Amino acid sequence: MKSVQDRRKADMALEEAVSLAHALPHLEVVGQTVVPLKRAHPGMLFGKGKIAELKDRFKAEEVDLVLVDGPVSPVQQRNLEKEWGVKLLDRTGLILEIFSDRAATREGVLQVEMAHLSYQRTRLVRAWTHLERQRGGLGFVGGPGETQIEADRRAIDEQLVRLRRQLDKVVKTRELHRAARAKVPYPIVALVGYTNAGKSTLFNRLTGAEVLAKDMLFATLDPTMRQVELPTGTTVILSDTVGFISDLPTELVAAFRATLEEVLAADVIVHVRDISHPESEAQARDVRTILNSLGVDDQVPQVELWNKIDRLDDEQADATRNRANRDDGIFAVSAITGEGLDAFLDAVTRSLGEEKRREDLILPYNQGRKRAWLFEKGLVETEAQTEDGYALTVHWTATDKARFDAL
Structure with a gap:
């Protein structure tokens, strides 16, 4: 059920609530409805007439569980469960169940x-x-x-x-891993966005990983990190994070702060949006609100991806591309078809200041480990042997050079 909210169209909010319910595979959704609610009754949430009407409907459809997409107080929950003879979950309770499952x-x-x-x-x-x-x-x-x-x-x-x-103990282990990554100076690119925006699909396309990517809310709940060399030649650590959602339970914002610390450590934040969704702009505002609440530094470069352009008709897609092209920080893309990703990756490289350059090196013969590393990373263009050692021409970034010097 969905009580009407002022800030969002009721039908869109109900659609999201139903998607939340479908995120638990062992739930079968037998119906949904919007309940107009001018004010919440302190003891029962709804008025007597509506409670009786819903009770008859639940009995007829043999409903065992009622989901209310909004806050329900402990007193209201207890009274409604007793009156209806069902279990009841509010929005927070449902999201917690999904997180428990995933x-x-x-x-x-x-x-x-x-x-x-x-x-x-x-x-x-x-x-x-x-x-x-x-x-x-x-x-x-x-x-x-x-x-x-x-x-x-x-x-x-x-x-x-x-x-x-x-x-x-677990967080300390993560800190050790993070410190180890810091010694390998690869920049972190964090994918953030509203849940079901296509972050995991994009992550999979860029990394070849097999992260769970389904058309389902909260398909990813733990940050997945992969080292990946972008087509531009830049090596980065790509982080796929949990999807944000409006009215995220405060308990979860606090509990997942350690998980979302990868966003705080990011060198570039990529905000992935489902541009085909009717509420895309409202979803984007929710994401920005949560990023601000996490204390994300305004100085960190942010790139916005208008994903799922393949779901738009030709006229809408052209208009979306034109709008995106007017802003250097926005790219209209499809993680499914790959459209627009090359331009996006070039922008990420520019944001990192990771332009590649050629450089000639003389490497003494006793530094075989460094030579092997250069070849392993595919950075060597030419090599010749001289009296002083290996004469190499390398094509690399400042990050590559920094890691080479640290060997």
Whole structure:
């Protein structure tokens, strides 16, 4: 269900909510509706007439779970579940369930559990038994009664302390990995964007990786990083991050801050937009809002990709290309067909200041390791042997040179 929001057309918001529901494969969506709501009833969210009407509909369609795309207070949730005889999840609860289902790395699993516990602590209701969680259970969260609630609160607090300790260890490991990458001075290019904008498809095309890329919200939940040499000759670390979404639960923004630190460390941020989506501009505003909340430096170069141009008709596609061409920082592309990607990659190279140049080197014969590295990276154009050593002509970037000097 979707209660009407002022800032977004109700039908578009409902479409996104249904997509969220489809992101959990074991849920079958049997219906959806927009509920006009001038003001929320403090105890039941909806008025008596609407509650009775919906109860009849749920019974007729044998509904077990109701999703409300918006905030539902613990009192409202408890009362509606009792009245309707169903389980109920609000937007935050649903997104948490999706994250629980999708988190793949150890860090992601820990972060999701912490977010879930923080959310449950405010509610102290039974765990969602209708959704079978693949990793780790939170089923200890108990039942009603003041004594049980206090026991639940203590259990949650103890679990949160334990998870924080585990997460601290994982984050330290990530910091070590990040420090190791810093010694190999490859710039980081981070892909960000609204969920389902096509980031993973773009990532796969550029890297040859097999990251999960489906037409589904939150298909990627853990940052995937690959070292890749761009067609321009520049070597970068490409980072595919979790998709952003409007009204992202505050518990998740905090829990995933460590995951999103890759964005903060980026040398270039690539904002991927689904330009074919009717709400593309609103989605872009949500992404910019979250980037600002994360403290992204305004000085970091940002490139905007208007993706999925292949989904537009010819007239719309031409108009979109013309609009993009008027701005040096915007590129109309298709991650599926490859259209526009060469120009985009050239722009990334320029943003990094990574123009390639030729240079002649004399490498002593006892520096075979450095010579082997140059050939391994494909940087050598010509080679000759002289009295002083190998005479090489290399075609490289400042980053290549810095890494060569560090060997």
